[in-house]
Amino acid sequence: MALLEVTNISKNFGSITVLNNISFSLDEGEILCFLGPSGCGKTTLLRLIAGLEIPDTGKVVFNGIDIAAVPAYRRQFGMMFQEFALFPHKNVFENVAFGLERQKKSPQEITLRTSQALDMVGLEGFDHRKINEISGGERQRVALARSLAAQPRLLMLDEPLGSLDRALRAHLILELRRILKKVGATAIFVTHDQSEAFTIADSIAVIDRGKIEQIDEPEALYMRPKNPIVARFLGFSNLFDGRILEDGGVETDLGVLYPEKWEAQQAERVNVLIRPDAARIIDDETFFPEKEIIILGVVKDRLFQGRSYHIQLETETGLALNFDLPNDIPPPLKGKVIRLALPPSCVVVVPATKNKSG
């Protein structure tokens, strides 16, 4: 049985529905990530599990027990807050020891476990530093040490890297995963940044407007987004209509495409997604590689983005498509007509958005 089972949770603030019938489960030792735009309800969901908010309907079952009646301070969960919420009137040691003191541990045990927690996050010797004397990255580590020291049964992290700068985030997210896996923590990580989600999570729940749109392992999510909302949130913009043919092809404005594989679709009308990577320019107009998809279009704009060139392409049929081309080739000029070849694995068939005719 799963360690945490959330069933049919809904929450309204006044007339606004923040969470709509949420259900999911989480196994021990697993890291789950709530991924969604700001305001999608992911933080509220976290606070409901923590006991800081009360759901309107639904159940939170932990370790087989419904914890609705257990107040937040008796749940023995841990939470890392967006701005870290370190106590400004306590030093590093006192912050980390706070949870252990609440558990009425002996002074020796508090000292030992606080030191262990600080060692683990690489802050040996920081015990007596004041919170306003340490850097943002160090604060993040203190916050992590504080939530881990009390050995929570479930650790929740609410955009814990949100307030740090980009370079630091990329480094700390790897560190975070290493530490969480080392202590075997069961954790829920909330973020709006998909690269963070893909780095840290064992599975990802994409949340939009209070609903879980898809919950899957990172690879599956990336390769097979279940619907256009998930696809768009993952940054895929090459999304257009298609019609399934009997021979297994999909008829689109780009012609008939033959995706490598897809889950059986019930409707005839579908959405087709072309992932922007893995495309390459073909100079030889007579070269037709087998099975590859050829796209012909005018370069509308070209943006250098460091690792790649971002190309905006307009096809003959008026479709606007975006591709990322490697930067080791001479980039095509604006206004030039180019030919791109893509492997069939770049094409994903997605169910069409409901209430929108194919």
Place this chain on the structure above:
Amino acid sequence: MKDKVLKQRILLAGLPLIFLAAFYFYPVLRIFGVSFFPEGSLSLGELRELVSDSFYAHILWFTTWQAFVSTILTLALALPGAYVFARYRFWGRDLIQAFTTVPFVLPTVVVAAAFRALLGPRGLLNDWLMAGFNLSSPPIQLDRTVWFFLLAHIFYNYTVVLRIVGGFWSHLEGSLTEAAQMLGASGKQTFLRITLPLLWPAILAAALLIFIFCFSSFGVILILGGPRFATVEVEIYRQAVHLFNLPVAAALSLIQIIFTFSLMWVFTWLQKTTAVDLNPVAQTDSLRRAGSAKEKIAVRLIIGFMLLFLGTPLLALLARSFITPDGLSLSFYTELFQNRTQSIFFVLPHKAVINSLIFAIATMGMALTLGLLAATYLAGPKNRIASFLDPLFMIPLSTSAVTLGFGFIVALDRPPLNLRTSVMLVPLAHTLVAFPFVVRTLLPALRGIPRNLREAATVLGASPWEVWRTVDLPIVGRALLVGAVFAFAVSLGEFGATVFVARPQTPTMPLAIFRFLSQPGALNYGQAMAMSSILMLVTVSGFLSLEKLRFGITSRF
């Protein structure tokens, strides 16, 4: 679960509400009662007499006139100072700024005593002029003239302009005026089109605040103006204490209540519509040193005037307390502890010091308890009750001290609340004055605690009580200390209400000073100076330590 939380929260607000009901609203209602029903039945005679009698119309006119003139003169003298502080960096700036707040926090009787010490008939300046020019009578005849207390009002309120307008002004210097100049505006155009329009609300707020202070000014006018001048406050005192004409005093109090309430209402409205921060943190990044010789001279003149004007009365007070007929000595101080048979006191003067300290400690305890309860309630979730109680808790601020004191003697001398003989009347009145300040000090600190700090403590296993003990209390600790010093100092210096409610056997220091000052003789005069000096030093050191605490808070969070 939610209902239980709600009940606990209402209990928090309960005690402050009961306190206000018994010691504020009930006395104010009694004032209404005494003015409308002087003999137990409705009679508008006293009120009608007040309205029709030109004597009372004159009192109201004079009250308004002196407040208006005080305000204009204060602005005229203090605005250059505000500019210097907003614009320039100079040696000793922080120290001078801290010093300029001293007059504002001094008890009124001390200010009155200080002006007597400098410019009164026995004042230092007259002494020197008489000795220097061999004069037989003092050449400066300010005592018992309107100019004497107007001068004291300017002295008192100078720093209001400096703080509010200067603090506001400092934000306008720098990038904003530079932007105007880059767009082609001359210095004069920049001032007229950018600085002045933006500064106007701050000037207006400062002016209104000074007007309100001067409108309900009492001690300074009573002592320095003498019997010829009567403002509404002074007349309430005379009618009630000297003539024992309670209905007239009540009717005057009613007028005072109506006026101060309207003024406070206008002030609150102005503050809301213009969003002027009354305690702005001066921006010091754009400060610069005076450049040209002209600038340097101007800055030095303004600072020099400021120091002279604000400093000399205080120095004169100290000096006067040591200059005895037998030369420099401590005899005025030691005299405070001597029992003279001819003493007009029932008690020794030094007993007044002890009384004041006891009252101040009692006030501190009560104001902090009530203030902490009220502020904790107000800092909680916003709801209709909280937004109703917030201004309600502030309401004693918009009632003059004399009215509060008068309300006490007409309301608390009979059942259901017969406290006429209780020594508690004085600390209760002082608590009424200090309580809104304590709430205002604690509330920002409590509201400033990020919600996630409490939640972090909760998730780490702290119960609501433990959260309050380990997070809220230590963080508002400094604010609590500030509130404590404030309540203590307010109690030590309070005069307007105390003069009504203190028992003759238990005078406070301001009352003792008032009695010394109203008696003839070098010894009484000297003792007034000595006791005023003690009161000044205690108050000033309290508030300067507080200033330091405030700095501590801003640098820490």
